[in-house]
Amino acid sequence: MALENRAVRKGNSRSKLNMAGAKTTQSSREMTSTFADDAKRLFGTTNLYDLLQLQGTRKSRQNLSQDAIKKAFFKQSLQYHPDRCVEECAKKEATEKFQIISRAYAVLGDEQKRKLYDETGLLDDAEVSGDDADWMERWRVLFPEITVEDIDAFIKKYRESGEEHTAIKESFIKNKGDMNKIMDEVIGLTYEDEDRVRKIIDKMIEKGELKATRYYAAEPAKRKEKRRKAAEKEAKVTSQSGEEHTAIKESFIKNKGDMNKIMDEVIGLTYEDEDRVRKIIDKMIEKGELKATRYYAAEPAKRKEKRRKAAEKEAKEAEQVLRELKAKEGTTELKALIRKRQLDRDSFLDDLAAKYAKPSAKGKKKKKTAG
Numbered sequence: 001m002a003l004e005n006r007a008v009r010k011g012n013s014r015s016k017l018n019m020a021g022a023k024t025t026q027s028s029r030e031m032t033s034t035f036a037d038d039a040k041r042l043f044g045t046t047n048l049y050d051l052l053q054l055q056g057t058r059k060s061r062q063n064l065s066q067d068a069i070k071k072a073f074f075k076q077s078l079q080y081h082p083d084r085c086v087e088e089c090a091k092k093e094a095t096e097k098f099q100i101i102s103r104a105y106a107v108l109g110d111e112q113k114r115k116l117y118d119e120t121g122l123l124d125d126a127e128v129s130g131d132d133a134d135w136m137e138r139w140r141v142l143f144p145e146i147t148v149e150d151i152d153a154f155i156k157k158y159r160e161s162g163e164e165h166t167a168i169k170e171s172f173i174k175n176k177g178d179m180n181k182i183m184d185e186v187i188g189l190t191y192e193d194e195d196r197v198r199k200i201i202d203k204m205i206e207k208g209e210l211k212a213t214r215y216y217a218a219e220p221a222k223r224k225e226k227r228r229k230a231a232e233k234e235a236k237v238t239s240q241s242g243e244e245h246t247a248i249k250e251s252f253i254k255n256k257g258d259m260n261k262i263m264d265e266v267i268g269l270t271y272e273d274e275d276r277v278r279k280i281i282d283k284m285i286e287k288g289e290l291k292a293t294r295y296y297a298a299e300p301a302k303r304k305e306k307r308r309k310a311a312e313k314e315a316k317e318a319e320q321v322l323r324e325l326k327a328k329e330g331t332t333e334l335k336a337l338i339r340k341r342q343l344d345r346d347s348f349l350d351d352l353a354a355k356y357a358k359p360s361a362k363g364k365k366k367k368k369t370a371g
Contacts (some may be wrong), residue, residue: 020052039100042093048117052103053185055170066111073105075158077262078151079187079328164188166293167201177201180227188245191231244268248280249290257281257296260307271311 042338043056052072107113116122129279158164167186175181178322182197183189189197243283247266255261262277263269269277283289 023265035100035103038096042097042100048108052102052108053167066109069105069108070116073101073109075187076101078154080351083149092272093186158187165200167326168197169204172201172204172210172216175215177213179216179219183227192229237343245280248277249284252281252284252290252296256293257293259296260303261300271315274307 025310036046040052043051045051052069054061054064054069054072055074077098080101082095082098083092107117164186168182171185177183179194179198183191183194186197188247201210201216207211244266248262251262256266259274259278263271263274266277281290281296285292290299
């Protein structure tokens, strides 16, 4: 396998890798294996040129200029740039993909390392590990002036220039018309683009540029429906995350950065979310959307500690109630309720009573009167 570690290198490879007489450590073997496994899982390949979507024969790819390599990396990095994601799960996958293509560029973007890779198909362990490497910082050094708005503008230009048309054609041929892979592979595509993409493909088939395949022409309705539902689910989660960002921003302004009030006021937040919420706020401050306040920037450590202890106490109380309910009813339904909102003891027990206890006649009467 091209990315596997070798204990002995031959000829020039041995001297260039500076591994003569050295044994590969278990740690480095695991890191290299992790890169190969992750690249295969996320992209279906471990070939560095394929990871950057550089097509062609082996010789033609080896003859590509460094500018062409950089441009290819730029395009791919825009596709998977974590800053374009709002929802945490999507951001996690985008970050993984971003790291893989960044590692590919770390080799192909360096003439000496690229030459060695071209000659041997082997990689130095250090080049494909690097979990601690700050890939985002390296990206900003390469492309220092780029914002999320620039990325969106690039995708718009990419579509209008005809490059997208070429990418769709190449992806169709490569994936034999598999729409799942085409939609996932071509830069900037979302489910909303599918009808447009199909029209482009149909036109190319009509002109004889492409040949219809079974995957494309006879795609099962269930497969299309599954793709649609997955896209709707992702859009819904993204929308909810966007709403959370707005709620955090509004609460910050309203409460002048008081984290106690923000954490208590925004729906769904628990103490475990505080670091994530602070990152969201810090980013908005950095972008000029919010102005740092004394309450936020200089919050006393004692206040933070008090909030942490209160959250721990509340969590223990909630756990105890959950254990009692599970013992009686054998249900875990309450977990979602506990995580949904930070509640003080009284309101928490009130919610439990409303959810699990049979209301008294008096209680029913009061509810009816109140309505």
